[in-house]
Amino acid sequence: MEKVTITVLAEKLNTTPATISRALNNHPAISDSMKKKVHALAEKMNYKRNKIASSLRSGKTYTIGVLIPSANISFFGSVVHGIEIVANANGYNILLYQTNESRKFEGKGVEALLSAHVDGILISVSKETKDYTHLSNAKKLGVPIVFFDRAKEGLGISSVVIDDYKGAFMATEHLIKQGYKRIAHISGPLHMKVFNDRMEGYKAAMQQYKMKFSDDWLFEGDVSIESGKAAIGHFLSLKEKPDAVFAVEDYSALGALKELKNRKVAVPERFGVFGFANELFAEHLTPSLSSVDQQTILMGKEAMQLLLSLMANKKQPAACTNITLDPLLIFRESSQRKIK
Amino acid sequence: MEKVTITVLAEKLNTTPATISRALNNHPAISDSMKKKVHALAEKMNYKRNKIASSLRSGKTYTIGVLIPSANISFFGSVVHGIEIVANANGYNILLYQTNESRKFEGKGVEALLSAHVDGILISVSKETKDYTHLSNAKKLGVPIVFFDRAKEGLGISSVVIDDYKGAFMATEHLIKQGYKRIAHISGPLHMKVFNDRMEGYKAAMQQYKMKFSDDWLFEGDVSIESGKAAIGHFLSLKEKPDAVFAVEDYSALGALKELKNRKVAVPERFGVFGFANELFAEHLTPSLSSVDQQTILMGKEAMQLLLSLMANKKQPAACTNITLDPLLIFRESSQRKIK
């Protein structure tokens, strides 16, 4: 069984590989009749373009790299799904890397992607990442990069995020309107823009509605169940105890819910809880968890779309584009008092 | 800035590209002194092997393809993580494809992976898949394949699964020992070996313990929350109502729990529930869901390891190996009666 290459197609049609290549790539200078013949024969002989050879010659791999902190967080799985939809529709493959929230693995991942000659990189940075040389290096090499969700400003790298400030503001506002009086916040690592923005949104809402506020009601966690639990432990030890909490994301909120249940504090009656991310489990908890949906599929699609456009005009200095999606609040039991 | 290739390294060292290549690949016939010089220079000049060129020549891409039904199921995310650990440790990259539980996308995915010249394929088939020509074609082309979790027998394709029969047997046995008398089963699509095996395990336990059994207690679902709900609806409409259910996986079990809560049937007091997969949400439900853990990370690692060995002896007829992992039962609230 002979391998079918453009050379054998050329022989069969008494022409040259160059013509075949052009015909297959719909080059304008090739006559329609020739194109038809070539496509027909290719079809008949089940010709498949050798992407490796094509990549070597053209420098394009039609592969993009995706770096995520963890596939155990349904949020990221869902974004990747969005990315895939657009990628596949445009003939791109996805090389996936999980960084395990570690800067070291993230660096290795970028290395691996570069050495695989990906045409572009989509990344949501790890909690640990404070040094961005791996990304600026990649950028220097001319590989377009787009952040999604967890972005970093000031690097001239494009990004797609939701409006974290707005989402946080609206969630806090909702708790206020539900009649909670002393609303606390569990934050994430504040060196990350996402988490910082959410805290600012929370603070802004508290201020705008002239709510009582205490620095004791700010607990810096690390986006984990444990820090949610610890936060509640801290809050309930205070003289002036909060009666609601806006958590920076759902795992912290989940920890909070668990600890509240442990301590037999009724949610939402005596304590309101609002999360962020709308993780898969949020709607299945008891009480179900109110949360800010981040439009994961859309985020993935937009990120990929943006990357496509950056890859298209590689010549230009590639203006840095930042897309902000609107958050979508999902009101469930944990934040809605039965009493009005 | 000149691109650094083996040719420029060769010029600097007054030798030939071939020697550089061999030195870099640790060819035994190259002297240690030369290897040292080459490695030192490569390091100094920040040389990176061009994998594309290497692949074109050697026919190896050091990339494997992974096909999963959905990244929204944490089970698969976790298996992929296991795969990645072993893959990265061996210098392999992962091309990811989600099939959305669709045979059509699965076929396209295999096509895409083949045209990317992956060295091997790991796949967990979609619910829909009944026709396996896409896989037998790939196999015919000499691409090693390994099933994980959702496998198909009789194709001569290797697999790594957990002992579904045993897990189901043990889960059912546990319910029996907890004193439930009329244990029902929500199954999945029975054309899939996984789900069929689980049903058989359930039946075997029922028989061995001489439990009362009725065909009405067998509900064929489609591994979804909805079918779990529907199953409970069906069970509770019976004259002889079951008092426990072993669900084929956690989403069905979740649906069951929800519907039971809806109908105010106390779990585990009046009704026991056992799931399968130990999805992320299982431990966070109220009551928490007992489930069979499938050793996801281990499964991923084993699958990749098996694929590596298949790829290594591509010459041999590649004996078909089937690895079965032991299930791990996780006993939580939903199946443990407080009363003895």
Added chain:
DNA sequence: GTGAAAGCGCTAACAT
């Protein structure tokens, strides 16, 4: 509109 020819960067069979 098509052909000729070069070459992407690397590897491997064959030579010495």
Added chain:
DNA sequence: ATGTTAGCGCTTTCAC
């Protein structure tokens, strides 16, 4: 132990 040579399959510049 190292050099020579050829070529993986494709794209693309330059001819005509």
